[in-house]
Amino acid sequence: MASRVLTGALAATLVLAACSDDEDDLADEEFFDEDFDGEFDEGFDDDEFDDEFDDEFDDDADFDDGLAETDTDADTVALLDELQANGFCDPADIENDGSVTSMHFVVQGELQPACFTDAGGDDQRLIDAWSVLTLVTPPNLYDDVSLLAGYESCDGCDTLAFVTTLDEASSFFLMAVDVAAGESDPEELRLTMLHELTHVFAQVPDEQLDVSVTDAADCGTFFNGNGCFATGSYMLAWIDQFWPADLLDQLPDDGGQLDDDTAFGICEVEGGFTGSYAATSPEEDFAEAFSAYVFSVDVPADLDAKMAFFDGYPEFREMRDAAAAEGMTGFTGSFDYCR
Numbered sequence: 085m086a087s088r089v090l091t092g093a094l095a096a097t098l099v100l101a102a103c104s105d106d107e108d109d110l111a112d113e114e115f116f117d118e119d120f121d122g123e124f125d126e127g128f129d130d131d132e133f134d135d136e137f138d139d140e141f142d143d144d145a146d147f148d149d150g151l152a153e154t155d156t157d158a159d160t161v162a163l164l165d166e167l168q169a170n171g172f173c174d175p176a177d178i179e180n181d182g183s184v185t186s187m188h189f190v191v192q193g194e195l196q197p198a199c200f201t202d203a204g205g206d207d208q209r210l211i212d213a214w215s216v217l218t219l220v221t222p223p224n225l226y227d228d229v230s231l232l233a234g235y236e237s238c239d240g241c242d243t244l245a246f247v248t249t250l251d252e253a254s255s256f257f258l259m260a261v262d263v264a265a266g267e268s269d270p271e272e273l274r275l276t277m278l279h280e281l282t283h284v285f286a287q288v289p290d291e292q293l294d295v296s297v298t299d300a301a302d303c304g305t306f307f308n309g310n311g312c313f314a315t316g317s318y319m320l321a322w323i324d325q326f327w328p329a330d331l332l333d334q335l336p337d338d339g340g341q342l343d344d345d346t347a348f349g350i351c352e353v354e355g356g357f358t359g360s361y362a363a364t365s366p367e368e369d370f371a372e373a374f375s376a377y378v379f380s381v382d383v384p385a386d387l388d389a390k391m392a393f394f395d396g397y398p399e400f401r402e403m404r405d406a407a408a409a410e411g412m413t414g415f416t417g418s419f420d421y422c423r
Contacts, residue, residue: 164189164196172231172250173199178260181243182235185263186210193218193227209263210234217277220378220406222399225285230256234263244273247280254295254310257284275375275417282371285318292317300337308367309339318397323366325393326356341365351422355386359420372419378403379415 167173167189175184186207187200195214198206214232231250237243244265250256259280266273287293287310295311297303303312306323313320323332331350335342342350347363357363362372376383377394394400407413 160191160196163191164199168199172256175200175233177248177250177258178233178235180238181241181246181260182237182262185234185236187231187233188214190227190229190232193223193229195232207234207263209267210261213261213263213266213273213277216274216412217281219410220403220412221278221281222402225399225403226281228255228257228284228288229259229281231258233258233260235260236264237262244276245280247283253289254287254293255289259284271415272418274412275379275381275415278375278378279371282374283367286367286370287311287319290314292319300339306332306366307339308365319366319370322370322393326369326390327366335365341368348422355384355422356390357422358383358387359418360422363422374400376415376417376419378407379417380404380408380413381415381417381419383419384421 173187173189175187178184183202184200185202186198188198188210189196195211201207210232213234218226243262245259245261247257247259250258259277261273261277285292287308289295289311292314293308293311294303294314297307297312300307305315305320306313308319313323331354334346334350341347341364344360344364348360351357351360351363354363357369358372358376362369373387373390374394375381376387377391377400383391394404
C-alpha cells in the first residue's frame with residue numbers, strides 16, 4: 085500500500101485521540117480479526133433477512149439511511165476531500181479479504197456518504213450493520229472509528245470483521261465488515277463488530293495506549309506490540325485482574341498472541357475463558373468477554389468475575405441496557421468455552 089499523510093488538523097477534526105504535526109508513513113498493518121466458521125446458505129433470501137432485522141427492533145427505532153442527517157458543511161467537505169486525496173479511501177486496504185462493496189469516512193461518529201462503491205450505490209447491508217452497532221454504543225466509544233468498509237469474502241476466507249490502523253500514529257482506525265456473511269448470521273456479525281470495536285476504544289493513543297513506546301523493554305505496564313497500555317486504561321485493569329504473571333510469562337515478548345495449541349491448553353486448565361481464541365492474548369480475552377457481556381450471552385459461572393468487571397464501568401452497563409431495550413439479548417454466539 086502507498087504511504088499517506090494524516091496531519092494534526094485532520095486528526096483533530098476526526099476526533100482522534102492522538103494527533104501528529106509530522107507526516108506519518110503508513111504503518112505495517114496490525115490486524116485484529118475474528119474468524120467466522122459458520123456455514124453460509126447460498127440460497128439466502130434478502131427479503132427474509134430484512135423481515136428478521138425489522139422484527140428484532142422496536143417499531144420506533146429510527147435507522148433512516150444510517151448516514152449523517154444534516155447537510156455536510158464546508159469544513160467537513162474539505163476534510164473528506166483531503167482524506168480522499170491522501171489515499172485514505174483505498175479498497176486495496178481490504179481486497180486481500182475479498183471484494184470491497186462500499187467505504188465511508190466516519191467524522192465525529194457520523195457516517196458520511198460513500199467515498200467508494202463498487203456499483204455506484206450504497207451497500208445498505210453495511211449501513212444497517214453500523215446502525216445496529218451505534219444504536220447500543222455511546223458515541224465516545226465509537227467516534228475513533230474513521231473509516232468503515234464492507235466486503236464480500238473471498239473463497240476460503242473466513243474473517244467476518246477486522247480493525248486496523250492506517251497511519252503510523254495508530255490513530256486512524258479502519259473497521260471492515262464481511263457484509264455477505266453478516267446477512268447469513270446477523271447475530272454473529274453483531275457480536276463480532278462489538279468484539280472488533282474493543283480494539284478501537286481500548287487502544288486509543290495516549291488515552292489508552294502509549295504508542296510512542298516501541299519496545300517491550302521500555303514499557304512499565306504491558307506491551308501489546310503496538311504500544312504500552314496506560315495507567316488507568318481498560319486493558320491494564322483487565323490484565324491486573326485476570327492475567328497473572330504465570331500466564332503473561334507465556335506470551336511472546338513482542339506482544340503477539342499465543343499459538344492455538346498453547347491457548348487451548350490454557351483454556352482447558354485455567355477455565356474462565358469464552359474459548360481458546362480468548363486465551364491467545366489479554367486483548368482477545370477482553371474482546372470476547374465484552375461482546376458476550378453486552379449481548380447477555382449465557383456464559384458459564386467461571387466467567388462471572390469477568391462479567392462483573394464490565395459492570396464496574398457505567399458506559400459498559402449503558403451498552404448492555406441499550407442492547408436489552410432493543411431486544412438484542414441472550415445471543416448464543418460461537419463460543420466454545422473449552423471445558
